[in-house]
Amino acid sequence: MKKIPPDMVKALIDQGIELHATQNGVSIPVINRIYLKMKGGMRFSDILVTNGYICNGHHRYIASLLAEVPIGRSQGITALPDIVHWESVKLDPNNWDTKDKIKMLNEQDAKFNNTEYENIAHLLI
Template structure:
């Protein structure tokens, strides 16, 4: 399966083509790669949460949906008035994994249940 690279993501973030606004200063390359693999495999994800074009929750899913050319749903969601917007070209792509193996397994269990798939398939897909 094709992998997304740091360069693929940076190119997208620098393209000026993203419609939604980031309120998160940083994203995680390993998380993006895991979500992308799952999306390309056909795993469906929870909708992202957005308030007036600002992503409240779902930056990684949004980026992966664009890169994989797979539509993701959007739910309207409240947001704090103190939240800061970031230009996508300012967003840092961190190459260190934010998630522990336990967190990854938790996500895989949730995604397996949501998609009625055996969790071992997802564990294999993301190399756990």
């Protein structure tokens, strides 16, 4: 499967998306890993939303839109967060996760999807 380039993420943001951002940046490699897993049929936990603002799940939300795979939404447990316009969110080309964290996330995703770790890791090749 093909990876998502930063300009594709920017184009998605520029066309306008439903939920509002509350963080100043996202990592393109993190979005790509989630995107590849979603396209491979993996499910993810709900994103947390308060009054149309993402409290937790910016990367999952963007990946789900790009993969055209719906993601669940649950009520966020927080005060109304700071508003950040998507146009000002930095699309960071750097990987925010270490190799150990990626392994841990893949293990969690395998458990959540009731599958073997190798099935998750295979999607990221």
